[in-house]
Amino acid sequence: MSRRPLTRSIARPALWVVVGVVLLALPYTVGPYPIHVVDVTLVFAVLAIGLGMALGLAGQINLAQIAFFGIGAYVLAIVTTDAGWGFWAAAVVSLLASVVAGLAVGVPALRVQSHYLGIVTLGLALAFTSWVTNSSVTQGANGISNIPVPPLLGVDLSSEYLYYYLELVVFVAGLAFALFVVRTRLGRRMRAMRDDAIAAGALGADVRVLRLLAFTVSSVYGGVAGILYAGLIRYVSPDSFTISTMFLLLAMVVIGGRQSIVGCVLGAVVLSLAREWLTDFATYAQLGYGLVVVLAVVFAPTGLAGLPARLGLGRRRDGAERGALHDFVPGPATAAAVSDAGPADLQVEGIGKTFRGLRALHEVRLSVPAGAIKGVVGPNGSGKTTLLNVVSGLYTPSTGEYAVGGVRATALGPTALSRHGVARTFQNLRLFADLTVRDNVLFALDRSRSAASAEYLVWPVGVVRDERRLRAEAEELLAEFGIADFADLAPRSLPYGIQRRVELARAVATGPRILLLDEPAAGLNGQEVAQLAQIVRTIRDRGVTVVLVEHNMGLVMSLCDEVAVLANGSVIADGTPEQVVADPAVVEAYLGDSSQLRDLVPDQRTIREAAGDDAEEVRA
């Protein structure tokens, strides 16, 4: 492991100490109006962190953050003034109301994503602003005044100077919690989901729960900001919760850097101050924010937070410091990663899959014995990938059933199947491109449930312990798979062969009982194919069933105990490699493509080259 230079390990804590001292001393240095601006800025900083968690971290376009903010403030105003509750009791009700709104807004995200989600959440935000403007409960455009000052151990919080310290404590707690989430399993899972929801689901992350969680977390920050705002201003009106305020908030997150929580805070500070300076030019200011957002999205997608990297400061994550791909050396981490439950068999019974009239699979019957390596071959378009997509839960079959390890799995989705021990790789590599290689493996090693994220609130020490354990396991696994040199790099910066190895390590890290490999040798050179053969064999020997979809017939012939041949969506042959290549139906199926026919019956040299030097020993 590389050591951090001393200057860097001192510089960061020193910066935090300086920022802390400045924040504590701030009220002593400013007048009454500036402290008001600072107080409002802190409210926006809390709001921006919440939006950053949904938008930046989890990739959920959330234009309803302004509604969560408004609900926090309005419910507090109504409950304290109409119902006469105390401030803090009302604050609890407000927070619950915001969370309920967060869950409700999260539900559409289970069905729609990207700009559609933007439209839905914008609609919900508009519905909220329309309701507060027109409802008698919210006293329409007049708003609600006489919100009480929050009582706090005799401290006079009607002073905006003292209120600042209350806000500062809440802000620091909110920032610390957000950074904790970002750096541990929940944040990693959200980032993985943002990068590739299909791969995240297929590797065991419950994407639906994660999306709901993203909106819930965002709504908590929105609700807290609303409560702070109502306690500060002691008056709420629709003017504070308009769509233009939502776009200002969006601008804060985009300009600050949506994928960095500290960036979101920076954006909130910069734009809150800019808003103050531009109060006399409100219309031009709106135009200006719009323009800056567009420029930021196009030319600086990482915002202010990404400036140091763009200026060449800080850590380089790709390119220059690249190391070497080492040989696979199986050890305790590989053994520990493989499931204790032992290999699972796969029984496929009459599976059919039709895509809008196109019959991709028809009455497929297949048996993969536990602990075997079964090859699935066939001409292009014969249905191999579709079959893998069905048995890994990505596609629901149109007809038929299948069972994994004796359990009927037809109705299970990819997440449930992953938890049942089905792991897979993808033909077109679906690594999480914005996560490091280490984080890709960590994501897969972490088998905790997203729904158990309440541990973040009730027992954060447990989260930290798990994180330490996972990191130690990941380092070992990376070393055994020969990819430790690339641990800190983004996969997209790596050559294809290394990416394939990372994807294999990630699949093994899920602790599989059956491993589905979709053309794992595509794009690999001879030496890399030999390493692949060794890895697959070792994993099988450690107690994993393997299904290998492959065009490299040398590899299939040398590795597989059995081979099934698909043609036009049907199994036309199934048996030992020798039986299959001698089958006239197979030869006929390949006749249309003479190059594949040549591949189908490789000579012994090709087999040895593809499978490594010890191929003959294994075949014996």
Ligand SMILES: Nc1ncnc2c1ncn2[C@@H]1O[C@H](COP(=O)(O)OP(=O)(O)OP(=O)(O)O)[C@@H](O)[C@H]1O
């Ligand atoms: N999502 C989809 N929608 C529509 N058609 C699809 C879909 N997925 C696969 N198909 C079609 O189903 C057929 C089988 O495709 P599939 O990718 O399973 O073949 P394959 O044997 O894996 O091919 P290759 O060896 O080229 O990867 C093809 O005709 C393909 O166009």
